[in-house]
Structures are given as structure tokens and as C-alpha cells.
Amino acid sequence: xxxxLVLAGLVLASCSGGAALALRRAPALAQRAAxxxxxxxxxxxxxGAALALGGAAPAGLHARWSVPGGxxxxxxxxxxxxxxxxxxxxxxxxxxxxxxxxAQARRGAQALRLQGFYGLxxxxxxxxxxxxNAMLFLAAWEVMALCGFxxxxxxxxKPEVQRAGFVYLAATHVGxxxxxxxxALLGSAAGSxxxxxxxxxxxxxxxxxxxxxxxxxxxxxxLMPLHFWLPGAHAAAPSHVSALLSGVLLKTGLYGxxxxxxFFAAPPLGxxxxxxxxxxxxxxxxxxxxxxxxxxKRLLAYHSVENVGIIAMGIGLALVGRAVGDxxxxxxxxxxxxxxxxxxxxxxxxxxxxxxxxxxxxGTRELDRLGGLARAMPLTAALFxxxxxxxxxxxxxxxxxxxxxxxxxxxxALSAPSLxxxxxxxxxxxxxxxxxxxxxxxxxxxxxFLGTPRSDQGARAHEAARAMxxxxxxxxxxxxxxxxxxxxxxxxxxxxASAWAPPAAGLAAGAARSAVDSASxxxxxxxxxxxxxxxxxxxxxxxxxxxxxxxxxxxxxxRPTARMQYTGxxxxxxxxxxxxxxxxxxxxxxxxxxxxxxxxxxxxxxxDTVLDVALLPLLASASWGAExxxxxxxGQVQGQALLVGLTLxxxxxxxxxxx
Amino acid sequence: xxxxLAYLAAFLALPPLLLGIVNRVKxxxxxxxxxxxxxxxxxxxxLLRKGAVYSxxxxxxxxxxxxxxxxxxxxxxxxxxxxxxxxxxGFAGDFxxxxxxxxxxxFFTVLAALDTGxxxxxxxxxxxxxxxxxxxxxxxxxxxxLARATGxxxxxxxxxxxxxxxxxxxAPALLLTAIALFVVALAENARIPVDDPNTHLELTxxxxxxxxxxxxxDLALILYGASLKLFLFxxxxxxxVLGFPVEGLAGLAMFxxxxxxxxxxxxxxxxxxxxxRLVRVPQLLxxxxxxxxxxxxxxxx
Numbered sequence: 001x002x003x004x005l006v007l008a009g010l011v012l013a014s015c016s017g018g019a020a021l022a023l024r025r026a027p028a029l030a031q032r033a034a035x036x037x038x039x040x041x042x043x044x045x046x047x048g049a050a051l052a053l054g055g056a057a058p059a060g061l062h063a064r065w066s067v068p069g070g071x072x073x074x075x076x077x078x079x080x081x082x083x084x085x086x087x088x089x090x091x092x093x094x095x096x097x098x099x100x101x102x103a104q105a106r107r108g109a110q111a112l113r114l115q116g117f118y119g120l121x122x123x124x125x126x127x128x129x130x131x132x133n134a135m136l137f138l139a140a141w142e143v144m145a146l147c148g149f150x151x152x153x154x155x156x157x158k159p160e161v162q163r164a165g166f167v168y169l170a171a172t173h174v175g176x177x178x179x180x181x182x183x184a185l186l187g188s189a190a191g192s193x194x195x196x197x198x199x200x201x202x203x204x205x206x207x208x209x210x211x212x213x214x215x216x217x218x219x220x221x222x223l224m225p226l227h228f229w230l231p232g233a234h235a236a237a238p239s240h241v242s243a244l245l246s247g248v249l250l251k252t253g254l255y256g257x258x259x260x261x262x263f264f265a266a267p268p269l270g271x272x273x274x275x276x277x278x279x280x281x282x283x284x285x286x287x288x289x290x291x292x293x294x295x296x297k298r299l300l301a302y303h304s305v306e307n308v309g310i311i312a313m314g315i316g317l318a319l320v321g322r323a324v325g326d327x328x329x330x331x332x333x334x335x336x337x338x339x340x341x342x343x344x345x346x347x348x349x350x351x352x353x354x355x356x357x358x359x360x361x362x363g364t365r366e367l368d369r370l371g372g373l374a375r376a377m378p379l380t381a382a383l384f385x386x387x388x389x390x391x392x393x394x395x396x397x398x399x400x401x402x403x404x405x406x407x408x409x410x411x412x413a414l415s416a417p418s419l420x421x422x423x424x425x426x427x428x429x430x431x432x433x434x435x436x437x438x439x440x441x442x443x444x445x446x447x448x449f450l451g452t453p454r455s456d457q458g459a460r461a462h463e464a465a466r467a468m469x470x471x472x473x474x475x476x477x478x479x480x481x482x483x484x485x486x487x488x489x490x491x492x493x494x495x496x497a498s499a500w501a502p503p504a505a506g507l508a509a510g511a512a513r514s515a516v517d518s519a520s521x522x523x524x525x526x527x528x529x530x531x532x533x534x535x536x537x538x539x540x541x542x543x544x545x546x547x548x549x550x551x552x553x554x555x556x557x558x559r560p561t562a563r564m565q566y567t568g569x570x571x572x573x574x575x576x577x578x579x580x581x582x583x584x585x586x587x588x589x590x591x592x593x594x595x596x597x598x599x600x601x602x603x604x605x606x607x608d609t610v611l612d613v614a615l616l617p618l619l620a621s622a623s624w625g626a627e628x629x630x631x632x633x634x635g636q637v638q639g640q641a642l643l644v645g646l647t648l649x650x651x652x653x654x655x656x657x658x659x
Numbered sequence: 660x661x662x663x664l665a666y667l668a669a670f671l672a673l674p675p676l677l678l679g680i681v682n683r684v685k686x687x688x689x690x691x692x693x694x695x696x697x698x699x700x701x702x703x704x705x706l707l708r709k710g711a712v713y714s715x716x717x718x719x720x721x722x723x724x725x726x727x728x729x730x731x732x733x734x735x736x737x738x739x740x741x742x743x744x745x746x747x748x749g750f751a752g753d754f755x756x757x758x759x760x761x762x763x764x765x766f767f768t769v770l771a772a773l774d775t776g777x778x779x780x781x782x783x784x785x786x787x788x789x790x791x792x793x794x795x796x797x798x799x800x801x802x803x804x805l806a807r808a809t810g811x812x813x814x815x816x817x818x819x820x821x822x823x824x825x826x827x828x829x830a831p832a833l834l835l836t837a838i839a840l841f842v843v844a845l846a847e848n849a850r851i852p853v854d855d856p857n858t859h860l861e862l863t864x865x866x867x868x869x870x871x872x873x874x875x876x877d878l879a880l881i882l883y884g885a886s887l888k889l890f891l892f893x894x895x896x897x898x899x900v901l902g903f904p905v906e907g908l909a910g911l912a913m914f915x916x917x918x919x920x921x922x923x924x925x926x927x928x929x930x931x932x933x934x935x936r937l938v939r940v941p942q943l944l945x946x947x948x949x950x951x952x953x954x955x956x957x958x959x960x
Contacts, residue, residue: 135762142671372776374718394763395756404759404795408752414807422958424803431799435792438766442788446781452716514751521750525734529760532730536880539724543876544711551870552714552775566781568771574789578941609732633910 002051003059004074006126009045009088013038016095018117020027020104024112034115035095038122038275042092045126046086053492054079060132060497063626067077069193070135078496080129081264083255086345087129090247091122093471094240097353100465101360102238113232121147121244128252134183134193141252145172147222148249151241152233162233167611169230175219179256182212186263198263205264210271211262214278221253221272224282226612227305230451234301235365237358238540242297243349249339253309259517262500269420272319287436288579291443291572291605295357296365296396299444300348302393306433310406313426314615317409322501324420328411329595330501330612335515336405336491342611343398345427347390350475355385355463359470360449362441362457367447367568369457374449376461381449383472389439390479391433396526398482401519408515439575447568454562480589484526487519567605576606584613597638660766663955664913666741670894671733673700673915674886677893677922684926696797699886703879713873716776723897724771724881726812731764732887740815741894742914744791749815758795761847765791783868786937790853790865793944800951801840804832805899807958818898826902832954837899839951846944848885853940857881861904893921 018037021028022254051056060075083462095118104111124144131137150170153165186209187193190201203209216225220228230250234242257275261267269506286305293299313339357380358373359365363591374381390397407430413423463469482489494512554560577581588602607613679696686693707951713721738757740746746753749832772780806812808829809821826833849866856867868882897917935943 021928120862218804226698372716374774378718389763389766392762392766393759394766395759400756400759404752404755407755408812411752411803411806414803415810417818424807424955424959426794427803428799431758431795434762435788435795438762438790439792441782442769442773443768446770446784450718450720450770450774451776452958461780518750518752521753522756523750525737525748525756525760528737529730529734532733533727534680535732536726540722540876540880544713544722547713549715550712550718552777554777555779559775562776564778571773571781571785571788575792576896578789578793598871656802 001060002048002056002081003074003130005044005048005051005317006076006084006130006442007061007074008128009041009043009048010123010126011125012041012044013088013091013119014041016041016119016122018114020112020115024026025236025576026297027108027111027480030282031104031111032101034119035099036420038095038119039092039300039413041119042088042122045088049081049088052076052084053078053495055495059461065133065135067135067139069187070139073132073134073194074127074131074136075195076130076542077499078492079258079499081256082341082493082496083251084638085130085342086128086248086251087122087125090345090349091118091244091351094118094243094353096296096463096471097240097243097356097468098238100403100467101240101356102290104433110154114151116477117150118241119243121151122251125248125252128375129255131598132195132199134187134195137195137617138179142176143250144249147175148172148233148245151245152237154238154241154283155236157235160232161236164229164236168229168233170227174218177218177350178212178216182209182260183217185209185212186260188432190301194262195259198656201263202265203263205267207270209260210267210274213257214275215258217253218278219253220256221250221308221312222282222305223253223308224285224305225610227282227286228615229607230305231293231298231301231608232611234304235295235297235649236368239297239352239359242301242353242356247345247349249312250304250308251311251345254308254315254337254341257312258315258500262317267319267322270322270324272316272323273419273423274316274350275312275319276316276423276426279309279312279314280426282312283478283612284429284436285422285432285579285582287440288576288582289606289608292583293375293438293442293584294367294569294605296358296367296370296444296448297352299367300351300355303351303440304344304348306339307348307391310403310430310433311340313337313408313430314340314409317406317413317423317426318497318501320413320423321409324416326412328364329409329416329450331494331497331511332409334497334516335490336402336407336409338406338493338496339482339486339489340399340402343390343402343479346482347399349357350383350387350472351391353468353472353475354380355581357459357468361464362463364457367444369455370448371454371458371562371565372450372452373458377449377463380464380472381408381470383469383476384449386476386479387447388445390483392438392441393403394438395522396529398479399605401522402484403430404522405435408518410587412511416441436575440572441453443514443568443571446566446571451565452562452598454565454567472647484523485521488515490516490519549643554594582609584609662907662911663744663747666744667736667747667796669915670736670739670741670887670890670910674890674916675703675883675889677918678886680919680922681926681929684923685930687932688927699882703883704880706879707876709875711873711877713854714775714872715873718776719772720767720873721774721878724767724774725877725884727767728764729884730885731767732761732884732891735760735916736887736891737813737895739820740898742910744896745815745819746813749813751812753813753815754806758798758802761888762791762795762887768869768881771808771873774853775872777872779868780871783865787869790846790940790944791893791928793941794947797839797844797948797951798847799835799946800948801953804954804958805953806834807955808833812926813896818895822898824900829958833899835930835950835954835957837896839947840859840892840899842894842943842947844889844896845925846940846947848889848892850925852932852935852943855934889922889925889952891960893918904950
């Protein structure tokens, strides 16, 4: 039943673009039809996933497929169901948002293409999660990657979009190559490409397998330093596409890591510690790079690197738990990571949709050209603030709950034997990340929505359309509900954890019960907090009625201008200076010259260290070298004959001297 | 139960007195008579009677700042064990909630400061988030050292009956932790050597400058919230240092005396030290993190 629902949802979502194509003569109707089909498919899919999480037995289908080693095998278990929730939920919200943000009536063929791939990528992601055969998995993976590429290229006439698209395409194919190698290794060891056989084969847990999985899936997930394609691609796409890419598509990489590590009965301790270290590095550096950005969407994209790092830390703790045989640690780490998968999808999509509304209203994403939007766009501002509080992991919203579970896992590791106890150092790293994330979102919200407008573009803003606000409100409501009632989700997360790693029942049940108890205490604290804030606010409201208004106190200066405000860059400067060792900021300074200076400018930006400082120069010099070698291939026949002769001589010499 | 209520009442009523003691000690050091210790109560009463003026630039976020700030700090108080009594709410991992509630208060104070569009308040906000994000790991390392030493994951357990035993077993680690916790308390409460609560209009200020535009009851909420926060950190520090074997009324008296001592210590430090240069503050906070990390390493090895 649950599998049938999900498969029906998958088919409907994949075909939703067809509705827009068929009705393209009436664009408004066509887009609504496509959106309706996608939302219906998503509803079916979420219903199926909820059934599977609610305790329905895992269901599978197996059919023959002509591909060598392949089979049309799908299986829905609780682990996959956790990922299916965002896979179906976020595209549905994004497609409603697109009705106003990317109207087919205005955008024509671009919108038509976008809808087609939007539905198809939803279906492909669902198939990635469902696939129970390596060949089917890889096929779905490739469809998903190509759809992602084509979605990034929606506004293909812009040069930065082309560049971002091609970097993404190259990165994703390097990852796919690693996955081919990974599944070839696993398949040959297990004698079959079916996941069920791999899981049962007692595969040897080698470092080669782990490294390939980390490379292949880490590239998709955007773990530092494999994140380099991500900020560009996610900033270049339209906002509801960014929401899908950043909120959901990245998570398929984490799903892959979970699925593959699930094949091994006892993964070595090193795997967990390595993933924990990579996750911590990703989280800290991701948020540090985010702090240094000026572009709203690029900043949000770097926050995805941070959050993927937090999820990886949760998974790493769970792997450590499996290595030392502590089911409670497995449960806490996994529950934190898995819940953060859902949570991050919710608030990151909310923030990207909010960023899209800002971009739509002001025509710019430059933080330092915005300001004071809370007056013109009060609803967008309130929803964005909610998302900002959630992503900064502040109580009482959902981001806090998942990070709190990861904290509990790290603290549980404190009492683990010898080496595994060092996993507890994840907690201070997470504390640093939390502080920096709050700083970053204070910067974003303060610069964009508070104060006074910094440019004309910002001053002409208008509130977002209702079709854009409604999905944002829906996502925000989910953030609040999960934050207030985390205890309700823990049984489902426990089921997902046992689908990943069969637990020793007694210990895990005890840990689960104490976590549920603690989670209900969280609900109580949230209630106290909300009640106290509500009472104080009501009292203030009554007292503040008719309060006089004046200028902001400027220490006696009575004509403040918008240019005197702190900008986003100046707000973050002290913190970005601390990370000077990781950044290579580029500044262009034209200082004022002479007694009557005419024009002085200063601009600076922080390029991505991996892509712009390391990778591109490296590839450029490799390409330069290849060009030199290529010269030998063309031109004179004599030169080529000489080359052939020398090669033969060298081979002969090698054959006789060293063989 | 009755004692717990007494502690809660003390938490809500006594914090302004703590600041009074600090100021009294400072004025004695300076050779002045100084304001009476209950001066802040009078200030709060006066502010509560006054009206407020709001900048035309501000929105509802500005008004939400003091409200959310006070509510979050007060809720954090429910998680803190005072004296010999357990906390009102305690569960495994509650100290994470404690730290993040303080973070929530800070987040809204910072947003309220940015809402005024003033460069001064932007400056204060930027410094506040910078220093607090560096103080956060130090706080967590302190609390984790305590968790490892006492084998408990809740504030009630860490600062509870297992603490005297832990002092017997792991005194060096706990000593490092106590020093680091004191530094964190000074930084989080905007005291010298991190921030000078007396300066309002100099380029050195952090917390005070963020609240320049708040007036009347809003300012009262902020001042009261700040004193509650000092009380919270004082309570943790006092319990950590004294170990608290005593329960009942004697415990309450000992706890209050300890808090007065904490306030006097803060006052002495403010009197004999200068505020650090801003570029030095991160070094102090990283130093505190390193100290508490040493404490943890001593226990982990």
C-alpha cells in the first residue's frame, strides 16, 4: 500500500510537466494544471512515506530489466521514507510558489522547460531513494543530476549561469564516476547488484569503499572541500529551483552515504570519526564562508554546506556508535542527522523562497543595496525571520531540536571507551557553528529587512504575491510544529534508525524513551517561553500605545542617512578576519588622489577557496600543459615518425633491460 | 518544593541587588561612597513609570527585542539549579537548551539594535555576535568537562550531589573549568575586561551601545534581563566552586553568600583591571576555550 502510493506519486510528479506542455496555448491554465498534478503526486508520495514511517512493513517490487546486472527493483523502508518527505514536500511548495514567481504567461518557453524538469527531478529523486538495485540507482542518479543541470541552466543567456552550470556538470560526473567504481567494487564482492544481496553478503569494510562513497556522495552533498560547485549553481538558478536543489537534492548524497554504510554489519571506528571530522570541517568553514558573502542566495547556498556538515556529524556519531556497539549512540546520532535532513529542507526552502521574494521585489540580491524591507514586505519579513531563527538552531523552532539530538549523541560519546570518546569534541564545534550561524542570520535579516533602504531598488519594494506567501507560510508552520512537538517524531526516527542498523533492543529502547521524555520537557520549556513572551508582549503593547516617534538617536546628529548604517560587510568583518587563514579576499581599491580627488572606489569579495583559488588555476595549468603536449600530435609527418620511432625504441629498451 | 519556590523567588527578586553589590565594591575601590546597593530597584521602578520614545526607523522587531530577551533569560532560569535545590525543569541535555535560550535572547537584542539603522548600534551588534560566538565553545567545553566528571547530562546532575566527589577525583580539571567559566561569565555579561558597562558613548562599547535607543519600560526590561543573566552565571559559578554539599535553609544562606562573593569578585576585577583592547578580546575568549579544553583532555586521556 505504502509503496503503491509512493510509486503513483512518483509517476504523477514526473509527468507533471506534460500537462503544461499539452495546454501551452493557455499558459496560466497550463501552469496551474502542472502545479496541481505535481501537488497531487506529492500528496500521494507523502502519504505513502508517512505510512512507512508509521510502522508499515517494508515493501518491495522486483522486475527483470535488460540492463546487465540490473533489475527494476524498488523497496520502501523507513530510512527511505524519511528522505521521501522532503523529496515530495519541497517541490510541491516550490511549484505553487512558481505560479507567481516564474509565471508561464510571462516567461513562456523558459517556464515550460523549468516545469518539465522540476517534475522530472522530483520523480528521479524519489526513484533514487526507492531503488534497490545499483544499476537502477545509478540510472535514476544520472537522470536526477542532468535534470539538476538543466534546471540550473534555466536562464541560460546569463554568462554566470553558464559557468555555474558547467562547473556543476563536471562535478556531478566526477561523482558519478566514483559511484560506478564503488558499486563495481561492492557488486563484484557480493556477486550481485541488488542492495539486499549486498547487505547480506558480509562485505569486507575497506577504506577504498569508504573513500569512493565519500567522494561520490560527498560531491553531491556538498561536503567541504567537495562543495565548490554548489554556491555558484544554487545562486544562479531561479529561487524555487535553488530551494529544491539546496533543500532536497543535496540530501540524496547523504542518503547514499547512509544506504552504503548500512550494507556493513560493523563499520570500523575510523569511518565514523572520519565522517565526523569532515562534517565538522564542512559545518565550520561553510558558515565562515557564508559570513563573508554579499549575495543573498550565495550566502544561503554556503549555509547548505554548513547544514550538510551538521547532518554528516550526526551520521558520523551514529557510525561511531555502531563501531563501539552502543545502540543509544546510534539512535541519537542517526535521529539528529535524519531529523536535520527534514528540518534543513523546510527552513532552507523557506529562506530561499523568501530570498526569491526579495529579489522579485527589489531586483537585486546584493545585501548592501537592500535594507528596511520589513516595512514594505512585513509578511515576507516575518516568515524570513522565522526561517532565520530556525536555521540558527534557536529554540523553540525545529532547527534546535535536531541539533540538540546531535549534541546528545556527542555527549553520549563522552562515556564511550578510549578513542571514540574524542567524538565528543563534535559538541564544541557545533557550539561554534551555532554562534556563527546566529551571527550570520543577524547580519542577513538586519541588512535586508531592518534599518532604512540603502538604494532606490530597496525603497521601491512591494509585498510578495499570495501564491508566493502561501507555500512559505506552510513551510514555516512545519518548522514551528516540529519545534514545539519533537516527541511525536521520535518513534518514526527510531524505526528509520533500525532500518539502517538493527539495534540491540533493550539499550536502544531505554535511550529512545529518555530522549522522548527529554523532548517532551523541551515542549514544556517552549510553552513557558512562549507564555512569558506573550504576557510581556501584551503588557508592552498596552503600555506603548500612543508612544511618540522620533529620529534614531545619533549622538546629537539630527540628519542621519541610510549610508551611515552598518552594512552587511562591516557587520561581519570582525568575524571574517578570524577566518583570514581560509579566505583569499580580492579587493579592488582606487584610493582618492591629489588635492581635489575625483572618484574613489573600493570593492571586495571573497572567492571560493577551493574553486577559484585552487581548482581553476590548477585545471588551467593542466590545460596549458596539455596544449604543449598536443603540439607534438599535429604538424609535420617527420616529427610524428620520430615520435613513433622513439616510442618503439623506449619500449624495446624497457623490454630487454628490466623485464 | 517550598524551598524550590524560595529559590525561584530569589532568582526573580535578587538579581538587581547583585549589580548593586558590584557597583558598591567599585565605588569603595574608587574612594567614593557610591549609590546604595538597591539603586537598580529604584531605577527600574522609575523606568517602568515612564513612557517610551520609538525611532521612526524601527518596526515591531525593535519592540520584540526586550520582550523575547527577558522571556528567554527567565526560561533559562527554570533550567538552572540554585543553591542546594534541584532545577525546576531538568532533563538530559538541558544545558544545550540553557545556552541556546541565552543565544535566542542575544539574537533578538542584536536584531533590535540593527532595527534602528544607527551606525553605533550596528557596531555594538557586530561586536556582540563576534565575541559571543567565540564564547559559546568555551561554555560548552566547560559544561562537557563537568558532564564527564560527574557522569550526568543535566545541569541539575552536573552541579548536584556528584560534584563534591568529582572535586575529589578531578580537581585540576574542575579548577581549569571554573576559571574558564568565570571568563565566559564576564564576557557574556559585558563586564570588564571584555566590555565596560559604564561607557555609553565611546567607541569601545558593546552591550550598552546596542540598547541606546531603548527607553522607559523597554529599557527596564533590558536592565532587569541583564541582571538575571548575571545571576544565572553567578549561580553556576558559585555551585561549581563551593561544590554544595549543604541542603535546606543553610544551603540557601550559603548560596546567597556565595553569590554576594561572586558579585564582589566581579567588582574587584572591574576596579583593578582595564578593559582589554577589542582585538585582544577574542584572544581572551579563545584562551578560555583552550583552558576548558585542557580540562576536558585531562579527563578524556
